[in-house]
Amino acid sequence: MASIEELKQRVDLHELADRLGLKRGRGGDKALYHSPQHEDKSPSLSIYQNHAKHGTGWRDHSADQGGSCIDLVIYARGGTVSDAIRFLHEAYGIPFDRPTTPADRREKSTVEFIADRCLAERALARDYLTGRGISDAAIDVATAARTLGFNDWTSSKAQPGEVGHGGPAAAFIVRTLNPGHVVAVDMRYLDPTSNGGVKTQTQGDKSGYGWTADVRRFDKAKRVIVVESAINALSIDTCSIPGTAAFALRGLANVDGIDFSFLRGKQVVICLDNDEPFAEGHPRAGHRPGPEAAWALYERLTSLNISAVMVDQSEWLADLADGEKARKPINDVNDYLQLRGPRELQRALEQYEPWLIAGMAGDDSRKGRPRIYLPSHDFAQYWRFRTRPDFTSYIAKMDRNEESGVETPVTTDLCGFRIASMSRVSVASSTSTMTGDADQAPTVYFAVSVQAPRHGPTLIRRVMMDDQLHNTDQWAKFGPIWAPAPFKRMVNILERGADLGARHAANFVGLAWRDGQLIVNEGPDCYFTEADKQCPYHNLSFPAGPVSDARRVLAAYQETFKQNAATIPLVWALGGHLKALLGFWPHMTVQADKGAGKSTLIKRLERTIAFTMFSGQSLQTEFRLLTSISHTSHPVGWEELSARRQDVIDKAVGLLQENYQYTVTRRGTDMTEYLLCAPVMLAGEDVPVKSLLGKLIRTSLTGKRGPMLPDDLPRFPLRQWLEFLAGLNKRDVLDQYRAIRERCLATCRASGADDGALRMVGNYAAVGLAWRYLCEFAGMDPSEGGFPRDLAAEMNSHIAETSADREPWVWILETVLSEIDGGNYKHPYTFDVVDGEFCILLRTGHVMDHIAHTGALRDKWNGLPVKSDRVFKRQLHHAGVVVGEKEVERRIYTRRVPYLTPISLDRLAGFGLHVSVREDLASDAVEQRGRA
Structure with a gap:
């Protein structure tokens, strides 16, 4: 402890x-x-x-x-x-x-040493900050949270006035939001001239991290105001706005550098610097860095379904002594605080832009280049639409007072939600998503993000096709529309902004290819037209945590069942995401007797990796089976498949055959696309998957139960695992797989001529590859816990026990021999000695006809992968159960029956196939066999 x-x-x-x-x-x-x-x-x-x-x-x-x-x-x-x-x-x-070893101890980094020195002198920063209008309360909070310090270091090499000399500076310690490690220290010099005119300097990482005064308060905040610098963030903290925290980007470049997913569930207010446009003659004439960065930030947040609004800075103008307003605007939050005080700043921060398109003013207050170009006929109507965070109004007309001449807008309610964005999305084709090949057939959709009162600051996103954009029935799913005609006009204007936030996407949850690069794609990153039907993980965000948890989880699973019986399904499930690199992934069966711990293990596996086990009741139709395995490489489970009807089992097995690699299918009148891909875990006491033996692995839990998994076992850091896989090279992965497969073949008990066994070896080698990368990810030795040894033992046991079950001819003869014993086989057959071996003689065509036209065998016929007597006969010869090379002719009762295939009963016994010999058909042959 x-x-x-x-x-x-x-x-x-x-x-x-x-x-x-x-x-x-x-x-x-x-x-x-x-x-x-x-x-x-x-x-x-x-x-x-x-x-x-x-x-x-x-x-x-x-x-x-x-x-x-x-x-x-x-x-x-x-x-x-x-x-x-x-x-x-x-x-x-x-x-x-x-830990028994000091592995977690590490030497402090240079940045951490600088932060410690700055924290020791943090009291000296107070005078500078209070001079900038920052309150003592805001300073105290940052000081207590160890995010504020003071640095007075000076260089012995650079003279005062030279860049790099340093000097007294307020220091802002940048920490990760979880677990709070120091990653950078930002210095803001009290006298920039002593540092060669450089006002700020950073030690450590500049990109990817922002600054907030108190992480604990930030976590509890319902609203977050995003600003550029730490001084601006402290200015907002000075206002003491309830339920509000400030977050500093630490530079506009971090608009693209920070992963803003931690803002999900919070209302974001964007208030970057109110920069003036660059003057004519400047290379970026007309551009405004602050507002344009705010536009980009708005697009990023909206794509993450995070509600964002912009502060209206059109009235941020400095007052002159005589009460008139100057042309010079107030540049940032701290300037506003110093000029107007905290209460006025608070009011200003609560004035949001009312315009339909964020950052696109509809009056003469716009400066610099517009965010988008609107033709005159659209701009003439654009100003009428006014928004609030979750509501939209419409100015129907302007009432003019005859006496004063003042015009007053008459506002009517338009709809009970706000359209935050409408962007064009190009979704990669299934082939490109799974292989990384150049995309030749992307599909274009329109992603609509809406903020409605019932969902708070979380945006609702739906994907519409081109012909749905002007269908008000589609929009009415978001909320009420009180004025359909103006609403359609509004949508028509929003079409002009379809390029804003336009992006490429992949409809796939897991590790996938996009634009030739491996990416980690979560449910919110996808754009499904019918999300709840197309993917079982359409709203899944992968569990994240420290990488050190991976080793702890793997070690716990190795202990809970002996011989790695529980570790094999965990490694199989985590390795399923290698499908984007290998091109295939086997399914898995978990077999156990009653009380062996199967259900308990599966429930813990669900918690460990956010895995879903579908009950047999939810898999009663082919469509439900299909929707449970679509658009993901994250595994799913099917419980007690053997308890379902035979037609359901046949359909399930057919789907599993297809998604061993991947298959695209389309259903419905809209031809909705389904990418069948997910690896499936089949659990039960008897899993009926004879035709799938070459495409699955197994584990057996019976008699191997050990101690229970601890209740405090953390979740596996799945997000970090996928990011690790995304950094792999496909060619290196394939080389590693070939090497592991060769080692598995060297320890395999099957002969090299057994094609079915070779495929099974390839499946187990894939799991071995996953273990090898998991060990690299978790910092473990690959031999730890004896996993490779136990995997090889399971592989050889599986191959030996299923040698007679992997060939379709075995299933066919098993059925027909049972029919013969039951007296249901009406076609001619007999028993005789051929070339010294006692055989059953029958026609392969009769066998296939009997199964095809017997009503009681209809389900078995539908499930057979072989339906041709020609292929059936070829498989019999290949298996070596046919005696001689030629067909024979025999008299059966009163008829001469030619073209009979002699099949040795002794050889069939080696495959576990037996039949009762009829004395009336084989008396002479039986007598000869007895004498022999």
Whole structure:
């Protein structure tokens, strides 16, 4: 377990108080808590952060009790120190097992040393920040969160006034949002002239990370205001807006450099710098860096289904002494704070742009180049449409006052939602998605993102085809439309902006190819026309976490069942995403007797990798089977397939044959596309998949059960695993696969002439390849836990036990011999000795006719992959069960029957096939055989 000192460092006392259910009094962040020990009218429990007297801890003044996080748990819940430590481990997901080696310890980076030095002098930053209008409360929060410091380093090589000399600077420590590692330190120099005129400088990573004063407050915030710099973020914190946090991009280049998925579920307000257009003669004349970056940020957020609005900066003009307004605008949030104060800044931040297209003004307030070009007939109507975050209005007319001449707009309700964007999306073809080949047949759709009151700040996205854009019935699915005619005019104007946010996409959940590059594609990254039908994971975001969790998960699965019986399905499931590199992936059967732990294991597997097991009840039709395996390489499961009707089993097996690699099919009047691709886990006591033996692997759980998986086992870091796979080279992967396959062939018990066995070896080699890459990803030795040995043993056992089940001729003869024993076979046959071997003589054409035209065998006939007597006969000869090279003729009762195929009964016995010999048909032959 973690030490008490480690827990003190990792546990935030305010958050712990929330988890313990302590009631907080009024007064915001500085409020006290009510005592958990007795009823009190006023709160009496204080929590301190770096207090001069009490340090970091808590104290209940009414009971004169206090201490650390351990003491607070005991005070609120009771119990011992051990109980409190266990509670903290479970509540915060801290692993119980401590590493035996100092592997997790690492040397501090240069950036971390700089951050520590800056934090030691952080009190010196206060004077500079208060001079910029920043409140003491905002400074205190950043200081307590260790995101604000002060740096007075100067270079001995550069003289004052030269670039790189340094000098006093406010330091903003940039941390990852989770787990809070230092990645950079941004310096803002108090006197830029001493540093050669350079105002800011960064140590560490500039791209990919933003800055916020307090991560804990950021996580709880419902609204996030995005600005350019840390000074601007602190300016917003100065306003103390409830439920609001500020996030600094640290430069406009980070609009494309940061993964903004952490903003999902929050309302985003964009307020970048209000830059003036570059003057004529400048290479970028007419461009405005701040607003144009805001447009790009808006498009990125909208593509992630994150609601974003822009602050209306048209009235950000500085006041002159006489009350008139100057032409010079206020440039950024901090300038506004210094000129107008925090209350006015708060009001300004709540004034959002009302225009239909974000960043595209409909009046004369526009500066520089427009975001899009609107023809005059569209621009003449554009100004009438006014939006709020989740509502749209329409100015029907302007009422003119006859006396004053003032025109007043008459606004009517248009629709109960806001169209955030309408973008053209080019979706890659299935072949390009699966192989990485150049796309010759992309499909163009239109992605519509809408904000409606019922979903809060999460955008609703639907994909429309070209002929659906002006169908109000399609739009009415988002919400009410009160004025259809103006609404259609609005959609017509929005068509002009279809290029805004236009993008290439791949309709695939997992590891896929897009524009020739491997990408990690999640459910929200796809553009399905009927998402809930086309992909079982259409809304899946892959679990993410520290890479160190991968080793812990694999080790736990190796322990829970002996001989790696549980690890094999986990490795198979994680390796399914290699299909984009290998071109195939086997299915899997999990067989176990009652009470062997199959259901328990599958449920834990679902939790570990966000895997879905479909019940047999949900797989009653071919369409439901099809929709469960479409557009993904993330595995799915089918429970108790053997309990379904035979026609359902046949259809299921047919689909599994097709999605061993991938197959495209289209269904419905709209010809909706389905890419059958997902690997399938088949679970049950008896999985009826004889015709699939060459396309699956297996694991058996019976008699191998060990200790249960721990309850605190983390999820596998699937997102990081897929990103690791996306960095692999396809040629290297194929070379690795060939090498592993050769090693598997060397240990295989089957002969090289057994084609079915060779395919099975290839399937197990693919799982071995997945294990090899998992070990590289998790930092494990490939031989750890004996996985390669147990996989090879399972492979050889599977090959040996199914040698007689892999060929269709075996299934056909098994059926016909059973019909002969039951007296249902009406075609002529007999028994005789041919070339010294006792044989059954029959016509292969009669065999196929009997199965095809017997009603009771109709389902078996439909499920047979071989329906021609010619192929059936060729397989008999290839298997070596036919005696001689020629067909024979015999008298059966009163008829001469030619073209009979003699099949040795002794050879059939080697395949587990037997038949009862009729004495009336074989008396002479039986007598001769007895004498022999």
